[in-house]
Amino acid sequence: MVTKAEQRERTREEILRIATRRFAESGYAGVALEDLVAEAGLTRGALYHHFGSKQGLFAAVIERAQFAVAEAVEHAAAVVAAPLDAFLAGCRAFLEASLAPEVRRILLVDGPAVLGWGDWRDGDLESSARLLDAGVAELAEAGLIRARSLGTVATMISGALNEVAIANATAAHPERGIDDAVATLARMIGGLSPRADPGFAQPSAP
């Protein structure tokens, strides 16, 4: 006999698996829930019982993807000692994780549009963005960068990485693109060093 908790977990897991693949393949709007659950041998009743709505299902799918990416980033950064190298390793891990279609399309393209940017960002703040903010803060504490607004720095790096992740996915040699991006990012961060002398006039602060 299978317990109810087991049954619940199995069904949720199965639906999430199929949903992840379908959303990645066809996009949020291109997926019909009827087809989705049919593949699992279920009906939409099960889906609405467990996830409440199509958005609810999508949110659950996103949450898992965000968690997986965050885990990869955290692990990659943790095995490196120097703050900057750890930060760059984390960024590289993010770009590599984003090669998976379920990350690219679901998390980066459809995510903000379906959940609304605010909610999407809230979820992101609990995973990748949190790590990025922490990483930027560490760089600042280590004296490697200085900025009026560390939040702006984190936002810009986040956006830069997201865009590279999407653009890079369809490239012929994604690994090469990742190398370029990480190298460029390292030099850009170098420009934020307190010692950096850009050698040209800065816009004056208000």
Add this chain to the structure above:
Amino acid sequence: MVTKAEQRERTREEILRIATRRFAESGYAGVALEDLVAEAGLTRGALYHHFGSKQGLFAAVIERAQFAVAEAVEHAAAVVAAPLDAFLAGCRAFLEASLAPEVRRILLVDGPAVLGWGDWRDGDLESSARLLDAGVAELAEAGLIRARSLGTVATMISGALNEVAIANATAAHPERGIDDAVATLARMIGGLSPRADPGFAQPSAP
């Protein structure tokens, strides 16, 4: 008597105006075409006659928004002589234009999800992205930056600006956020200078 060309132009214009506002307010999926055309005193027949589909209407709305942004960027950059200052002025203009909700939500959030990132990027390449690529190329020609892949640089700056534009829109003092972003961008570009000595090991090129 009103000519058919006039009538056509008027109707298209009116629908585009209303559609722009509605898409910005409620997002692509949240807009029902029936309500939209009712506001113009028309029926969906007119809409489908002129735009073919909901996506077609959205694409037309996006095209206009992209054109308006590109125009603002181009003008801002054109009135400044020095390459770097012109580039930064263009970026600032982009951030300021993005404060308008129809730019933020339609162009930056819903755009890639609705049209697909590829098509969205293609449209972007004909407006803002083209200017950005050109700007980055100019910086390189002026010897201000050097990079293995200028395309990667442009992609990263584009993503950084987009993210700041969205994040900044809900901020208490957007103008302050724009100043921070432009200042940070200037220093990051400084890090891409051939003369920049980051003072730490770079990842080796393959």
Add this chain to the structure above:
DNA sequence: TCGACATACATACAGGATGTATGTATCGGA
């Protein structure tokens, strides 16, 4: 100027998708 054609739009209908209300069988605990 007059008639045929094209265009701008309205109307009607088909199809599919989400969401909800309700029914049913099974599991778990008292």
Add this chain to the structure above:
DNA sequence: TCCGATACATACATCCTGTATGTATGTCGA
């Protein structure tokens, strides 16, 4: 063993897109 909760199915209401068709008005050549 019995009762409630849970997991899921079924049936229905609603909405929205897209298309096919109809109609009136402008356009243009004979």
